[in-house]
Amino acid sequence: ALDPQSPAGAGLAGEEALEEEEEEPEPEPGPENSEDSEKAAPGYGLGGGAGGTGGGGRGCVLTRRGITLRVLLKDALIEPGSGVLSIYYLGKKFIGDLLPDGKITWQETGQVFNSPSAWATYCKKLVNPAKKSGCGWASVKYKGQKLDQYKATWLKRHQPNAPSAAEEAGPPGKRPENKGRVPVRYCTLGSRDLARNPHTLVEVTSFTAINKFQPFNVSVSSNVLLLLDFHSHLTRSEVVGYLGGRWDTNSQLLTVLRAFPCRSRLGDADTAAAIEEEICQSLFLRGLSLVGWYHSHPCSPALPSLQDIDAQMDYQLKLQGSGNSFQPCLALVCAPYYSGNQGPESKISPFWVMPPPEQRPNDYGIPMEVEMTYVQDGFLTNDILHEMMLLVDFYKGAPDVVKFQDLWNQEQTYLDKLKVSLASRTPKDQGLCHVLEQVYCLLKNSS
Numbered sequence: 001a002l003d004p005q006s007p008a009g010a011g012l013a014g015e016e017a018l019e020e021e022e023e024e025p026e027p028e029p030g031p032e033n034s035e036d037s038e039k040a041a042p043g044y045g046l047g048g049g050a051g052g053t054g055g056g057g058r059g060c061v062l063t064r065r066g067i068t069l070r071v072l073l074k075d076a077l078i079e080p081g082s083g084v085l086s087i088y089y090l091g092k093k094f095i096g097d098l099l100p101d102g103k104i105t106w107q108e109t110g111q112v113f114n115s116p117s118a119w120a121t122y123c124k125k126l127v128n129p130a131k132k133s134g135c136g137w138a139s140v141k142y143k144g145q146k147l148d149q150y151k152a153t154w155l156k157r158h159q160p161n162a163p164s165a166a167e168e169a170g171p172p173g174k175r176p177e178n179k180g181r182v183p184v185r186y187c188t189l190g191s192r193d194l195a196r197n198p199h200t201l202v203e204v205t206s207f208t209a210i211n212k213f214q215p216f217n218v219s220v221s222s223n224v225l226l227l228l229d230f231h232s233h234l235t236r237s238e239v240v241g242y243l244g245g246r247w248d249t250n251s252q253l254l255t256v257l258r259a260f261p262c263r264s265r266l267g268d269a270d271t272a273a274a275i276e277e278e279i280c281q282s283l284f285l286r287g288l289s290l291v292g293w294y295h296s297h298p299c300s301p302a303l304p305s306l307q308d309i310d311a312q313m314d315y316q317l318k319l320q321g322s323g324n325s326f327q328p329c330l331a332l333v334c335a336p337y338y339s340g341n342q343g344p345e346s347k348i349s350p351f352w353v354m355p356p357p358e359q360r361p362n363d364y365g366i367p368m369e370v371e372m373t374y375v376q377d378g379f380l381t382n383d384i385l386h387e388m389m390l391l392v393d394f395y396k397g398a399p400d401v402v403k404f405q406d407l408w409n410q411e412q413t414y415l416d417k418l419k420v421s422l423a424s425r426t427p428k429d430q431g432l433c434h435v436l437e438q439v440y441c442l443l444k445n446s447s
């Protein structure tokens with residue numbers, strides 16, 4: 001059920017939820033009782049249990065692997081110092097000291113903040129009381145460079161699937177390789193084994209192969225695939241987003257109408273919470289429900305990993321709710337740069353997880369291949385174009401951004417490759433498609 005105070009109230013609630021999630025006392029706690037924000041937290045968000053422990057899956061949780069300033073300090077990516085942190089907002093400048101324990105002192109008042117987002121939110125509100133959140137990591141700079149770039153560097157070092165620095169520096173035209181993620185068949189997995197690499201990819205099983213019908217039908221709009229394919233192309237790191245649409249119980253049809261990219265970094269809990277709150281509001285304002293999620297496997301096959309299977313199982317249970325009404329949850333995996341793809345087009349694969357047989361409760365869920373009907377949209381909307389621009393801006397200057405003017409193969413640049421991939425997902429009416437050219441221009445200039 002939706003909260004009565006939304007949509008306007010939802011922003012407020014989300015903001016409190018954000019502060020609550022950080023589990024950090026604010027220097028000047030607001031007068032509101034934060035207990036209320038738990039209830040007001042959007043129950044239709046995948047990260048639904050906002051203030052919770054965030055154990056397990058992804059989504060809200062996905063981005064919550066807790067990279068903090070302390071982590072960056074520990075790994076010597078940044079150093080404590082006086083006046084090394086800054087925020088520029090609406091013409092006002094704020095300067096902060098980075099303390100050895102990862103906290104921040106705002107020079108002007110000497111107040112201490114526990115995280116960049118706490119500080120950014122506080123400062124921005126002074127200038128603009130309507131500001132909902134600080135988007136800390138993107139708006140705080142360390143020695144003149146955005147903090148989220150340091151975070152991206154950290155992730156690059158620590159993410160198992162991120163392309164290596166050597167590869168980045170390699171000659172142009174060298175395609176990112178599949179890093180030996182050879183998919184396994186489900187039947188070879190057996191019971192859960194903690195020693196197994198959670199990134200192991202698993203082949204999907206078709207319903208016909210096990211003599212079953214797909215329990216629901218799916219139709220997906222071209223604009224959904226266009227946007228998520230675009231998002232997945234922008235960076236060599238994994239991206240994630242949500243899917244909005246409708247579920248019709250009579251026809252058992254799940255209609256996927258809109259992709260909602262998370263403009264946040266894997267591991268950036270601060271930004272993720274704010275972005276997810278924004279997405280929840282976007283869904284609400286468009287009268288859509290959350291019907292699934294997507295993520296990318298930049299250089300490996302579009303097959304779910306063990307970790308993806310568990311996350312999906314988790315989401316299916318969350319979306320299903322407590323009532324007896326069934327609502328499915330769809331997962332899409334997009335592989336833009338997997339060398340096994342045929343041609344420049346990304347592979348986008350839907351999957352759904354069937355629980356293991358009752359007599360084998362310790363097995364993994366079974367990743368099932370889902371058949372979708374592709375529906376070509378009538379036209380491209382400004383809404384989608386705007387989202388594309390925001391994405392370009394978000395990844396601009398990041399160390400893992402794809403350089404679209406570089407060669408992807410002998411003849412084609414990454415931009416050529418992207419265009420071909422998106423061409424198969426454009427709407428019938430090409431009216432607004434010339435605007436895509438402007439987006440491509442932006443891409444060339446910003447990478």
Ligand SMILES: [Zn+2]
Nearest residue numbers: 297304305308
């Ligand atoms: Zn995955």
